[in-house]
Amino acid sequence: MYDLVVVGAGPYGLSIAAHAAAAGLRLRVLGRPMASWRDHMPPGMFLKSEPWSSNLSDPTGDRTLSAYCASRKLPAEHGRPVPIATYTDYGLWFARHAVERIDEQTVTSVRPSAGRFVVTTDDGETIPSRTVALAAGVMPFVNVPEPLVALDENLTSHSSHHGDLARFKGKDVTVIGAGQAALETAALLAEEGATARVVARSGRLxxxxxxxxxxxxxxxxLRDPHCGLGTGWPSWVWSEIPWAVRRLPGSTRLRIAATALGPAGAWWLRDRFESAVPVLLGYRLRAASPSGGGVRLDLTTPAGARTALETEHVIAATGFTPDLTRLRLLDRELGAGLRRVGGGGAPELSGRFESSYPGLFFAGLLTAPSFGPAMRFVYGAGFTAHRLVRGVRRRLGRTGS
Structure with a gap:
């Protein structure tokens, strides 16, 4: 019987595991370390956040991105973007040094059993545990516009589904979205030799x-403080005092999670993008259908007129939706019984990231409607790991572990 099973081995799962191991908990970590970063981000991408705000968390605070880069004579400087490949290697280094054991198994089920939990993996192993922390990352929560859902995967995809964009060389590709994922994907497509464009419903980038x-x-x-999510007092609140965000009414938290720190491109990407990628601003996607081996996009122009666009492939860079119903590994009855934030799709959590079902903890994107937009970024991992492990220890004390 384990004290804690951590499901997921990305920045949040690894940080939680590091704190749990240091606390002496009987621990099991399941997942492929840094899987999303290794498998779902193409070469040439960079971190949008500053190096000092991109650390994974361990109790000593020694295993920082700067420490890793310094040991390999790599730059990790304020105002200088870090390649995704470097950051991925940092996460793997952190995993080797901060977590004793990681099982690269896929979890297929988490269900309650006699006041405990049973975690099942794809090879049939069943693992009993007193508590579980679900740090499943963002991939279960991919958001695709409704008009694209029925299209074949050869015609459309999500931006997170591409570990390599080279296959689009010579093709006409349309990217839907206006955030960093859309703009950087489009720029990389152009640099790979594709004809790329961006379609965005917003009137400006x-x-x-x-x-x-x-x-x-x-x-x-004082006027414009630095913080983990940039500069300015609103960003400072979101990043530095997530506990205060949690005390707001549920409807307010949902609005903050949905609108704060909205879509924007990184400053270092702008010249590369604007010189290579045309943009249709204020265009809304009405429908999409197969057409001549590609896709016909039916759009509404800013003036309200209807127009059509033919393209070979559509990439939806339209983010992720924190909704429990998309987390298929969670027992359906258990998930349906959890309290939600403001009637939405995310679980209502205690100050220590525990759900309304005792012993079931969450981390990452699903916690943004509870603790604010910092939970959408790596920066939130430190706050999460420290508090969540305290919550686990408190729960274990109550259950007589």
């Missing part, structure tokens, strides 16, 4: 400004 120096005068720092 937003670009982040270059980061301000870390060392500034007192008044400038």
């Amino acid at each position: 937003n670009w982040n400004a270059p980061p301000q120096p870390l060392n500034r005068g007192l008044m400038r720092s």
Whole structure:
């Protein structure tokens, strides 16, 4: 019988595991380390966040991205984007040094049993545990616009489904979206030799400004403070005091999770993008259908007129939806019985990330409607890991472990 099973081995799962191991818990970690980063991000991508705000979390605070890069004589400087490949290697290094054992098995089921949990893997192993932390990442929550759902996968895909964009060389590809994933995917497509364009329902593209120096005068720092999610007081609240966000009404938290830190491109991407990718702004997707080996997109223009666009493939860079019903590994009856935030799809959580079912904890995207937008980024892993493991230890104490 384990004290804790961690499902998922991305930044959140690894951080939780590091804190749990240091606390002496009987621990099992299941998942392929850094799987989303290794398998679902094409070469040439960079971190949008600053190196100092992209650390995985361990109790000593020694296994930082900067420490990893310094040991390999790699740059990790404020204002200089870090390649995704470097960050992935950092996560694997963290896993080797901070977590004793990781089983690269896929979890197919988490269900309650006699006041405990049984976790089942794809090879048929059943693992009993007193508590479970679900850190399943973002892949279960992929959001695809309704008009694209029925299309064959050869005609449409989500931006997170591509570990390599080279197969689109010489093809006409349309990217739907206006955030970093859409803009960087389109730029990489163009650089791979595709004819790429972006279709966005927003009337303009937003670009982040270059980061301000870390060392500034007192008044400038007070007016526009640095924080893990950028600069400014709203971002400071989201990143530095997620516990305060949780105390807001559920409807308010849902709105914050859905709208705060909206779509924007990284400052370092702008020149590459604008010189290579045309954009249709203010266009809405009405329908999509197969056409001559490609896709016909029926669009509404900013003026309300109807138009059509023919393309060979459509990539939806339309984010992720935190909805429990999409987490298929969770026992259906158990999931249906959990309290939700404001009547939405995400679980209502305690201050220590425990759901309304005792012993079941969540981490990552599903916790954003409870704790705010920091949980959509790696930066939230430190706050999560520390508090969640405290919650596990408290729960174990109550159950006489």
